[in-house]
Amino acid sequence: MNENLTEMLRTNFEEVEPPLSKQEAVEEANRCLYCYDAPCITACPTGIDIPTFIKKITTENVLGSARTIMEANPVGASCARVCPTDELCEGACVLHGSTKPIMIGKLQRYATDWAIHNEKVLFRSGRSKGQSVGIVGSGPAGLSAARELAVMGYEVTIYEAEAEAGGLNTYGIVSFRLPKRISFWEVEQVKSVGVMILTNTKVGRDIELTELRNKHDAVILAIGMASVPFLQIEGEKLEGVYDAIEFVKSTKNKELTEEFSGKRVAVIGAGNTAIDGATCAKRLGASNVKILYRRTEHEMTAYDFEYEFAKQDGIEFRWLTSPAKIIGNQEGRVKSIEYMEMELTDADVDGRRKTIPTGSRQTLPVDFVIRAIGQTRYAEWLTQEGIKVDHGVIEVDHEHYETSIPGLFACGDAIFKNGSGEAMVVTAAEQGKQTAYSVHKFLLNKRKPLRAEEVKYG
Template sequence: MQSSVTLDDLPLNFQEVKKDLSPKEAVDEANRCLYCYDAPCTKACPTGINIPAFIKKIASENLKGSARVILDANPLGATCARVCPTEELCEGACVLNDISVPVMIGQLQRHATNWAIHHHQPLFKKGNPNGKKVAIIGSGPAGLSGARELARLGYEVTIFEAKEKAGGLNTYGIVPFRLPQEISLWEVEQVKQLGVEILTNTIFDEDIMVNEVMEDYDAVLLAIGMGKVPMLGIPGEELHGVYDAIQLIEEIKDGDITDRFIGKRAAVIGAGNTAIDAATCLKRMGASNVKIVYRRSESEMTAYASEYEFAKQEGVEFRWLTQPTEIIDDGNGNVGKLKCSRTKLGELDHSGRRSVEIIENSDFSMDVDIVVKAIGQTRHKKLIEELGLEHDQGIVKIDPVTHQTSNKKLFAAGDVVFGKGQGDAMVVSAVEQGKKAARAIHRHIQSSL
């Protein structure tokens, strides 16, 4: 079956799904807020934004003041207004859930930060120089957040970034119809305007040596995130038409919107938020049929509930309790079929999740042209080990209070510490970790004076 999508349609398919509130809609919505004392919405926000305060300023049409409240607590507040699972965080905690519907906190946050984006007015300034230097490895949410805090405390901050553009996950890894790249790059600019130097296209052991950074700076914050999607470990992964979900989204986010998927049949392996992003991207790129294939059950998928609903609305199909076992050649070196087996869930394993067992004689195949791997991400073990840090399979071990690693001069935040009970894999959580790590660095340096 061919898709009715044409090449001319594709750019429109990648415009933001949610629309901005009009000024009147924003004021009307702000006036629904009860401005609770000891507000549960603020407690539910990982960055602790004073939500009643910023909403009240919208109601009085003080958008600069509203944006300042948001961005003071969360330097990536424009991004988080778009990608946070608000239904599980601030809006989920809104007291109006008991009697009506919650205040649209995410949309109001977007309204205020949009004002800041469009009006080009400085909201914060660099602190008085204190003569100390901090290096940050990685310019994703944790790195940018840490840099902003340190700059406001008077530190000379340099960020080292391997890619061409700063912003990490926000710039490259979140689909453009949820988060346009220009939003992330605006937040990068806000950090640079505080005097932070960002050195892009800088790869450790190629462009700069690890020992140089450790010697030249008073402290180092490791915020390198995670890497590519790992191999599936099944035959046929080398075939043309097999994609890494992270790389696929990065290409699309960077403007590579072509007709290569129009009319194609695709299977996305995995059921996290990245799998949802890849699947919905494929639909919007004109794929005629997209299936998410997951070896566990619907109740165990790790994607947000809102993302799952969005994928279903986009026409993505789901195949639960299905284990891919081989990608079959069409005879010309391209993907032709995906061979799978049915599975069942067993007892709890060492990770606390139910084990997966393949059902004997349950093999079947589905006709596909594209296979996308979305089964998590690898860790940057090589760099972590070069830094001599204690880690658990690439998850850097830190003191939960000080954010210090096994090297007391080196701190860590973001996805590099997420897992095994450490941290939470959300942009907003990484932002908060970056803030806390920056303040811990400040305490550490000041205590040694």
Template sequence: MGNLFQNLVPNEALEKNFTESKPSYNAQEALDEANRCLYCYDAPCITACPTGIDIPTFIKKIASGNVKGSATTIMEENPIGASCARVCPTEELCEGACVLNDSTKPIMIGDLQRFATDWAIKNEQVLFKAGRKNGKRIAIVGSGPAGLSAARELARLGYEVTVFEAKGEAGGLDTHGIVPFRLPKDISLWEVEQVESLGVEFRTNTVVGKDIFAADLVSAYDSVILTAGMSKVPMLGIEGEDLKGIYDAIDLVEETKNENYSTEFIGKRVAVIGAGNTAVDGATTSVRLGADNVKILYRRTEAEMSAYDFEYEFAKQDGVEFRWLVTPKRLIGDDNGNLKQMECVHMELKEAESDGRMRPVEIEGSEFLMDIDIVVKAIGQTRHSQLIDEFALEHSGGVVKVDNETYLTSHPKVYAAGDVVFEKGVGEAMAVSAAQQGKEAAYSIHQQLTATEMESV
């Protein structure tokens, strides 16, 4: 495929298309919305939040003018609270549980959370302090939501924490993998800075298994937490994938996060394969890069798509078309190796698969051609199997096996959290859930090391 991003425009004509699409509340709007809250006792919104943020308290602090206190309440429970204010499916979580749903409309909790954390960012607030050093050292592999969350909690408990990150900047998915018009990079990097201010060391551009070895981490640190997330989008496995014009949705989004905008999409016809949140990101990015027509192709129906409802609505508002029960079979190029057509086939759903979803089956003889210039692959992501094997951990297809309460792996010194332990079809792989798992893994380590220290006295 060669260099897919050789025709890039940094900070020029397309930049305005990638500015944040939704404005934050101003002070009066935040005050008005905060004053709608009933400050429920035993509030259901708290239970609905995977990190357990005390939502009535942070809203009441906005209403009383204590915005720093509000931001601190949010970030106390969720170290990526600024990012989650933008990317959490709040209508399914906290806002979905709001008691006002029965009579009017729910409190816009996500918008209020964004207001408070944006204030903290703008006013350069440092919200937390490191705990008294206890002499223990922890290594964390991966700096996404789970890794950041674990690092923050451990530093507050007095541990010396080092985070190893393969990319050049920390923050994982939030920094590199979510479109900038929904989550600007500087938001997630502020969350990294909050953790760094506690004395946590981030070693970026460091690949475990290449620049440092798993065995060295296990021997040099008291515990290790693996929070490496997911890897690349896999191949489609069809003829013609070597043609020009085939993009990985993750790479495409990451380029725009780095303010590099490909001119290859201008005026082109784009097909995005897949119907998850990454597919929507790939499609809406294509629109903003100037594509003339963007279609999402999915081999199942609208009912089975895994993208959040608000992502789906966002894509439709951007003019993205959806073709259900369709899958690509072959990519066809011109004499110069450029993609020009895609042969597709219609599907039908049969009996359910092991994950409960209906199984798509090709309808014989239903092939048809679609004129297309660019294909964006968004059919899930591969696992970091090589990294997992480096630590010699038990896993199932790249899903690390852990104790459900402690997040301890098959290795007595290695814990794991986030997407690396997420099993498809079991719950939802959300950034907020990964953050909570990182917290719980940190507490498990603290409990285990504290118990060990007491036994040795």
């Protein structure tokens, strides 16, 4: 059975969730009650007018439906696929519990897929205000900020270190949940309103932040987070140990070969990125994939639907298991991992239960290890630039998203800290929008009134 599952998944990076047909979408849309005070809107971090976009599907105004979605959420096509809708909009649906909630995520995908298939351009730039904004990073937060500012009439340039724009959506979410083509369409929508995107341009290497601040009237840092931290155990630099973020990126770039075929893989961590790494390894032909987590399933940070998806893919979970050492063979490749069995302590002041070793150690034969224990920050670079940070997190005035340096703003994962909610694509998109509005207010105060001969009409 497991061999059959492995063969079925091998190299299958196509989207797992099928789309709704036109008939299915219309029938589902007609189930909506179009609530006057719709709780689904409140539950959506970007405030999409969900009843309106659903109603437009029933009247075959799919273009209007897509525009309603994307106006509120500039990465709405991606969010239709990766948002935890059961916890957000669908979880708040008034039909929840009585029958079943409206499939809001799938209807959102139906409308945006229609716009993609029909090559629709949804927005246009506003009349020029004669001021420019530089944005560092083209992930969900950066793209959202850029689109809003361009529609308001600002000249916007995005500086992106990677070869392709889109950030997390392009590189960091597995292809069988979010194909690159969806992220690229959202990037093109942003470029269609006049935003310039300079790829292969890393701030601090190819251009200095000081230069950007001199060049633009305001600058936004939407730099996300960096690499997965090391485990701080012996053997983690052996050949066959991967950073989960780079591993997923390699699968999206189709850089990995048959080396995983028939192999055994251990993934360290139990967040969404760990699930992505594990399910990617399975699709690369790994015969056995285990997720090792020092706590239990009750403490894991992966979404419920991600957890269920992993189990359906045949991923095994080892709870209360913490790696102690990675053991290599004579060629310097991974051959096994030694782990400690753990037990939970009582909850401490922050309400989270910690773990302590029981004293028992076991060895697990593996061929590859994937680290997925969170991400590091760009703390050193930020500090060198004189930006105030707290444990690598950029400190901002959360009403205006302005950093300790006037005219320099920040949003997205770069300002996310523990206890401030959940880091999601949709929350990053909303922060990008709100940051754009704050930049607009900042530049209104900075703008010089035009002389009569400079005023242009038409």
